[in-house]
Amino acid sequence: MRLSISHDTTYRYDSQVRTSIQYLRLTPHDSERQRVLNWQLKLPRPVRAQLDPYGNILHVLTMDEPHESILIGASGQVEIDVLCESEHESQSALPFLRFTHLTEADPALREFAQLHCKKRRDRSALIDLMHGLHGHISYLTGSTAVETSAAEAFAGQQGVCQDHAHAFLACARSLGIPARYASGYLYTDSDDHLASHAWAEAWLEGAWYSFDVTNCLTKPERHLKLAIGRDYLDACPVRGMRRGGGTEQMHAHVEVEVAPMLQVQQQ
Amino acid sequence: MDRKYYDEMYDAQGKCRPHYLEFARWLAAIPPEQLAQRRREADLLFHRAGITFTLYGDEQGTERLIPFDTIPRSIPASEWRMVERGCIQRVQALNMFLADLYHEQRIIKAGIIPAEQVLANEGYQIAMQGLNLHRDLYAHIAGVDLVRDGDGSYYVLEDNLRTPSGVSYMLEDRKMMMRLFPELFAAQRIAPINHYPNLLLETLKTSSPLDNPNVVVLTPGRFNSAYFEHAFLSREMGVELVEGADLFVRDDKVYMRTTAGAKQVDVIYRRLDDDFLDPLAFNPDSMLGVPGLLSAYRSGHVVLANAIGTGVADDKSTYPYVTEMIRFYLDEEPILKNVPTWQCSKPADLSHVLANLGELVVKETQGSGGYGMLVGPAASKAEIEDFRARLIAKPEAYIAQPTLCLSTCPTFVETGIAPRHIDLRPFVLSGREVRLVPGGLTRVALREGSLVVNSSQGGGTKDTWVVEDLKNAE
Numbered sequence: 001m002r003l004s005i006s007h008d009t010t011y012r013y014d015s016q017v018r019t020s021i022q023y024l025r026l027t028p029h030d031s032e033r034q035r036v037l038n039w040q041l042k043l044p045r046p047v048r049a050q051l052d053p054y055g056n057i058l059h060v061l062t063m064d065e066p067h068e069s070i071l072i073g074a075s076g077q078v079e080i081d082v083l084c085e086s087e088h089e090s091q092s093a094l095p096f097l098r099f100t101h102l103t104e105a106d107p108a109l110r111e112f113a114q115l116h117c118k119k120r121r122d123r124s125a126l127i128d129l130m131h132g133l134h135g136h137i138s139y140l141t142g143s144t145a146v147e148t149s150a151a152e153a154f155a156g157q158q159g160v161c162q163d164h165a166h167a168f169l170a171c172a173r174s175l176g177i178p179a180r181y182a183s184g185y186l187y188t189d190s191d192d193h194l195a196s197h198a199w200a201e202a203w204l205e206g207a208w209y210s211f212d213v214t215n216c217l218t219k220p221e222r223h224l225k226l227a228i229g230r231d232y233l234d235a236c237p238v239r240g241m242r243r244g245g246g247t248e249q250m251h252a253h254v255e256v257e258v259a260p261m262l263q264v265q266q267q
Numbered sequence: 268m269d270r271k272y273y274d275e276m277y278d279a280q281g282k283c284r285p286h287y288l289e290f291a292r293w294l295a296a297i298p299p300e301q302l303a304q305r306r307r308e309a310d311l312l313f314h315r316a317g318i319t320f321t322l323y324g325d326e327q328g329t330e331r332l333i334p335f336d337t338i339p340r341s342i343p344a345s346e347w348r349m350v351e352r353g354c355i356q357r358v359q360a361l362n363m364f365l366a367d368l369y370h371e372q373r374i375i376k377a378g379i380i381p382a383e384q385v386l387a388n389e390g391y392q393i394a395m396q397g398l399n400l401h402r403d404l405y406a407h408i409a410g411v412d413l414v415r416d417g418d419g420s421y422y423v424l425e426d427n428l429r430t431p432s433g434v435s436y437m438l439e440d441r442k443m444m445m446r447l448f449p450e451l452f453a454a455q456r457i458a459p460i461n462h463y464p465n466l467l468l469e470t471l472k473t474s475s476p477l478d479n480p481n482v483v484v485l486t487p488g489r490f491n492s493a494y495f496e497h498a499f500l501s502r503e504m505g506v507e508l509v510e511g512a513d514l515f516v517r518d519d520k521v522y523m524r525t526t527a528g529a530k531q532v533d534v535i536y537r538r539l540d541d542d543f544l545d546p547l548a549f550n551p552d553s554m555l556g557v558p559g560l561l562s563a564y565r566s567g568h569v570v571l572a573n574a575i576g577t578g579v580a581d582d583k584s585t586y587p588y589v590t591e592m593i594r595f596y597l598d599e600e601p602i603l604k605n606v607p608t609w610q611c612s613k614p615a616d617l618s619h620v621l622a623n624l625g626e627l628v629v630k631e632t633q634g635s636g637g638y639g640m641l642v643g644p645a646a647s648k649a650e651i652e653d654f655r656a657r658l659i660a661k662p663e664a665y666i667a668q669p670t671l672c673l674s675t676c677p678t679f680v681e682t683g684i685a686p687r688h689i690d691l692r693p694f695v696l697s698g699r700e701v702r703l704v705p706g707g708l709t710r711v712a713l714r715e716g717s718l719v720v721n722s723s724q725g726g727g728t729k730d731t732w733v734v735e736d737l738k739n740a741e
Contacts, residue, residue: 021516021559023547048519050566053394053548060562062517092372094386095393147551230393239547241558 001082002037002259003187003224007074007196007252009238014246016066022240025227026074027057028184033084034224039076054234055091056227061240068245072238077259082221086207093178093203095230102231103166103181105174106151112136113171121177123204127218130211133167139214146232161198162232164213168200169231178203182210183235184226187256195254198232199223224256273419273674274686275340286343286734289455293448294338305447306337306679312443334727335440336678337447340689340709341732344458350413350421350693351703353602356593358409358695361426361580363596365405368579369395379595380588388585389633390578392541394548394561400574401476402698407572408470408536409695410434410707413603415674422604422671424690425586428577430538433728434694435496437708438463438503440730458705458733463694464503470698471504471534475570480533483507483523485514487539487555497538511539516559519566534570541575583666584610584632606671612663620667621658624651627667628718629658642718644670673718676729678711688712690720691731706731 007026027049028036041047043061052058063070099105105113116132117125136157143158150170153163165181172179179202186197199212199220210220217223229235242248271279276287283291313335342350367373368385375382385391410431412424441460445452471482486497488510501508513524514532522529537544543553548561563569579585587608590601609616609627620627629641641654658665675686693707709729710720720726 019515021547023559023562050519050562052562053392053396053565058562060516060519060559062559064515064517091396092382092386094383095391097383097387098389233551239551241546 001080001187001221002077003080003185003222004077004255004257004259005075005185005224006255007185008254009072009250009252011070011072012249012251013068013242013244015244016068017063017245018066018243019062019064020067020070020240020242020245021063022061022070022072022238023052024059024061024072024238025052025056025183025235026072026237027059028076028078028224028226029055029057031225032087033081033220035079035081037077037079039078040074042071042073042075044070052227054227054229056229056235066244078224080221080224082219085219086204086209087201088207093208096178096180096203097173097176098230099170099173100231100233102147102149102233103169103173104149104151105170106154109151109154109167109170110174112154113174116171117175121175123209123218126172126177126202126204126209126211129171130168130213130218131216133164133171133213134216137164137167137213139164146236161212161214165198165200166231168202168211168213172200172202180208180228181231181235182223182225182228183232183237185224185254185256186212186215187222187224187258195256196237196252197223198235201228271417272672272686272688273415273417275674275676275689277677286341286736289734290339290341290451293451293454302337309335309337309443309447312446313439333436334713335443336711336713336727336729337444338677338679338684339444339730339732340676340691340711341734342706343736344705344733345736347458347705347733349602350691351705353421353423354411354693354695354703355701356597356599356602357411357423357426357589358406358697359701360593360596361409361428361589362403362405362697364592365574365577365580366400366403367596369576370397374592374595377595379591380585384588385579385585388579388582390576390580390582390585392576392579394565395574395576398565399567401474401570404474404697405574406577406580407474407574407697408467409697410692411603411695413691413693414671417672419674420604422606423589424606424671425583426581426589427692428573428581429540430493430573431692431694432493432496432538433692433708433710434463434467435499436728437694437706437731438499440708440728444730456735460704460706463704464500466696466702466704467500467536468504468506470696470702471536471572473698474572475534477533480570481523481531482534482536483509483514483532485509485511485535485537485539485557487543491538493538500536506536511554511556514557514560516557516563519559519563519568521557521560521563521569532569534572536572541578544571544575582632583608583630584612584663586666606668609667611658611665611667616667617658617662620665621655624655626670628670629654629665629667631664632666633664640719642670645716645718670718673712673720676709676711678713678727678729680713680715685715687715688718688720689729705733 047059116129140158150166153159169179201208227235406428410427484501521532542550544556545560546553593601611617625643627643631639673688678687709731710726712720
């Protein structure tokens with residue numbers, strides 16, 4: 001499946017920003033599952049790409065001239081291998097056993113994980129866990145914020161894809177299974193543009209397997225991966241800081257569609 | 268409880284040890300009123316110099332003077348040479364361990380240290396994986412905490428490879444002693460230590476591949492308990508003292524704001540924990556760090572001393588493996604001993620610890636500063652039961668060790684002079700070579716019988732002397 005992405009983000013500020021800096025993880029890289037056919041970033045100024053600690057492609061955008069808005073555009077086409085269900089990795093998965101502040105497993109999450117997996121530590125156990133979490137935390141836009149932890153979302157029984165992923169990571173790690181956060185894009189048939197997305201991956205039998213709690217999907221055929229990390233903070237597409245500027249208004253527009261084969265072949 | 272402690276000044280028969288003879292003669296000769304007068308002078312001078320320490324867990328956040336004791340801790344030069352070799356060996360092995368851990372991981376493949384023990388450790392930093400550092404150095408500045416057991420043999424209590432502090436007290440204590448009692452330094456050869464700031468600056472400069480790098484000291488700010496030391500060291504080295512807000516990152520390089528414009532920074536002697544260095548990469552709430560610092564560091568445009576991710580090597584749960592590291596990397600026998608350690612993460616160790624809590628010292632693997640530890644023999648029943656519950660709830664967060672009979676040194680107390688327990692923290696600098704100034708910081712537990720020497724727990728300091736041995740033949 002070929003996905004065509006167009007992702008524009010505009011930040012507007014009440015007053016002038018004196019300086020700002022953003023960590024951008026908006027560029028996918030080739031993997032067993034996905035092949036990047038073309039990809040462009042539109043940034044206010046040229047920025048060199050580097051790899052971040054997790055191997056994600058990172059652009060650090062520093063602006064030290066006063067500005068009132070920032071436009072960031074990412075677009076391109078990526079081929080997804082729909083038959084590929086897992087990804088291998090040469091680096092040890094063990095660092096992904098560690099909890100982070102956002103993925104700390106409180107007694108309730110530990111108990112929930114135990115209840116669904118008992119002594120099992122395989123993929124079917126984690127699929128049961130995924131369904132369990134999907135049922136427990138209802139999807140509700142705006143019900144949580146970026147700093148909401150897994151435990152808080154679990155207790156509140158509401159959240160977005162980020163909370164679903166965090167809760168899954170907390171549970172999997174509490175079972176002794178390394179798990180990591182994935183951010184990227186999702187293609188959906190529906191109209192409600194669920195395009196920027198987050199899901200979880202767990203390390204089972206020497207490979208990373210996907211668990212999309214929000215959509216109860218274990219085959220990542222509609223998922224274009226941008227970045228991975230221990231939690232949202234490591235993998236989120238944009239993380240920035242600024243001096244001045246007052247209140248920020250962020251507007252993001254994402255379009256994900258299946259690219260017509262012919263058109264791509266001509267490029 | 269009657270214990271046999273090793274006393275630094277007097278042997279088991281109460282005879283003064285040779286390296287203390289000169290001092291003992293002086294102490295016997297000086298009129299008590301004159302001595303008392305000079306001790307009052309010392310207190311006044313320390314107050315005036317502003318050498319204070321902010322106490323954590325104190326609601327008033329009071330700044331407190333670290334008590335300074337005028338009876339020095341003295342080490343014969345021959346003994347010091349052994350300690351020095353031992354510290355160098357240990358820090359070399361620890362730096363090699365860190366370089367290995369963040370690259371080939373030979374020590375894991377060799378089965379010497381379990382992968383999960385280090386890779387899932389809180390101090391392990393993924394950001395350091397595969398990153399090449401100049402000279403393969405991670406802990407440029409290390410503080411090795413040593414104690415002596417009943418028979419006088421030295422043990423390493425812990426390695427401090429993150430942001431070890433205390434060296435300013437070492438230097439100020441010496442300055443004070445020389446000022447108050449110059450006659451002591453005229454009467455015998457006491458190895459000088461005042462070149463430490465020069466050695467530190469040299470170490471920091473050689474941590475960079477550049478010829479004459481711009482070095483700064485990065486402090487969390489004046490509310491940090493060691494702020495005095497940060498200011499002291501930057502002044503002594505003649506380099507800028509900066510806070511996070513004084514630095515910024517542009518295109519993977521770090522700059523300092525100055526009145527003459529931006530100036531690039533090449534080496535940061537940072538006295539800030541990993542988690543606070545870069546709010547865009549670590550703790551997002553950190554107001555103390557520099558946004559973008561990690562990307563600049565990983566691009567190789569700035570050196571951090573110490574490197575990120577050294578905490579995995581000085582973690583108390585990694586400590587038991589250090590002797591094996593020395594054998595593995597250096598093919599040498601450890602010169603300094605490790606204290607036997609029970610790892611509560613192991614069920615068999617845990618049950619031993621739970622059955623012997625009253626005898627043992629229990630520490631948090633991630634703790635420092637003497638907070639969150641249990642000294643079994645000195646603890647109340649309630650304290651022991653509290654720790655038992657904590658151990659059962661989170662065994663992997665603790666280790667336990669036998670209660671060592673820390674050596675004592677005569678110390679001024681209210682009733683006169685009495686023995687008090689001490690430790691020793693030499694500061695080990697790794698650059699082109701591994702070096703120490705003779706001695707280190709001696710901390711003393713001022714409460715009678717107390718084994719906790721941390722300044723946050725009511726400890727004081729002493730000047731530390733390395734003196735030429737008296738040879739009978741001469």
